[in-house]
Amino acid sequence: MPGGKKLKNRSIYALACFMLALAIIGGGCISESKENPVEETVSEPVTLGIIQWDDSRANSQVFKQILEAGGYEVEVVNADVGGLYQAAAQGDIDAIVGVWLPITQKPYWDKYGEDLDYVTNVSTGAKCGLVVPEYVTIDTIEELNENADKFDGIINGIEPGSGIMQSTEKCFVNYEMGNFELYSSSTVGMVTELQSAIDNEEWIVVTLWRPHWSFARMDGLKFLEDTEGVYGENDNLAIVARKDFQEDRPEIYEIMKRYNMDLYDIESMMIDIDKGKSAEQAAADWLAENPEKIDEVLGNQ
Numbered sequence: 001m002p003g004g005k006k007l008k009n010r011s012i013y014a015l016a017c018f019m020l021a022l023a024i025i026g027g028g029c030i031s032e033s034k035e036n037p038v039e040e041t042v043s044e045p046v047t048l049g050i051i052q053w054d055d056s057r058a059n060s061q062v063f064k065q066i067l068e069a070g071g072y073e074v075e076v077v078n079a080d081v082g083g084l085y086q087a088a089a090q091g092d093i094d095a096i097v098g099v100w101l102p103i104t105q106k107p108y109w110d111k112y113g114e115d116l117d118y119v120t121n122v123s124t125g126a127k128c129g130l131v132v133p134e135y136v137t138i139d140t141i142e143e144l145n146e147n148a149d150k151f152d153g154i155i156n157g158i159e160p161g162s163g164i165m166q167s168t169e170k171c172f173v174n175y176e177m178g179n180f181e182l183y184s185s186s187t188v189g190m191v192t193e194l195q196s197a198i199d200n201e202e203w204i205v206v207t208l209w210r211p212h213w214s215f216a217r218m219d220g221l222k223f224l225e226d227t228e229g230v231y232g233e234n235d236n237l238a239i240v241a242r243k244d245f246q247e248d249r250p251e252i253y254e255i256m257k258r259y260n261m262d263l264y265d266i267e268s269m270m271i272d273i274d275k276g277k278s279a280e281q282a283a284a285d286w287l288a289e290n291p292e293k294i295d296e297v298l299g300n301q
Contacts, residue, residue, distance in 0.1 A: 045072075062283045065280075096239070100209075117245060129207075131207075140226075155206070158189075190207065190208075
């Protein structure tokens with residue numbers, strides 16, 4: 001019967017379509033199970049705060065590129081010291097590489113430390129204070145006042161609000177430096193003034209720290225002895241993180257704890273930066289010469 005035959009053909013067609021659909025679905029499931037047995041959750045980028053000092057920029061870029069070599073995505077936030085401490089304490093960024101503790105940035109640690117995790121020391125033996133050329137015939141901060149006219153009554157500083165500037169303000173009280181004024185500038189501006197004074201063998205006193213490329217590029221710089229201990233003993237260059245970072249990203253936290261750098265190596269990159277290289281390129285070049293550092297920090301050794 002023609003109508004029955006048509007109905008039978010339609011049923012066979014529908015069944016074929018159904019079987020084809022099952023095959024496609026089944027094939028998709030088989031393909032997914034073989035090629036992607038478990039779909040991994042994409043991790044959030046690691047957010048690093050970078051203080052705009054050459055040592056911190058070089059240090060941070062080395063660590064950033066090591067993380068990237070390990071397959072991690074990294075975002076950076078460039079800001080002033082106080083802003084980064086606050087951001088980490090509030091959980092807006094994950095970590096800051098190259099903070100100066102326990103001395104230079106003590107005011108920021110006192111303010112935000114309860115909400116931060118002191119992860120590790122990257123370098124030890126860092127130092128900051130007041131620096132003069134070696135031809136300047138004084139050796140202590142106490143001797144500044146009696147020679148104020150030779151310095152034009154000026155201490156050449158860097159960015160206002162930085163830890164070394166806050167410590168220098170304390171010098172005015174502890175050493176009764178009423179004959180001086182502290183000039184705020186930028187790190188670049190301070191170094192420019194220092195180089196100009198050295199070229200002309202003029203007396204100059206600046207706020208300076210080590211590691212800094214100027215000690216390698218300018219012959220004969222010395223720290224004035226700080227008998228009052230305003231600048232404290234030697235500092236550490238450290239990593240601090242937001243309070244819950246270890247719990248959230250334990251694998252990266254362990255990488256952070258393995259990260260360390262010699263001051264000499266940091267200064268060598270700072271010289272490259274001063275010569276015109278970007279911090280990114282200086283770090284990349286250093287890692288190309290020291291590839292073992294990548295495996296060491298990532299824990300592949």
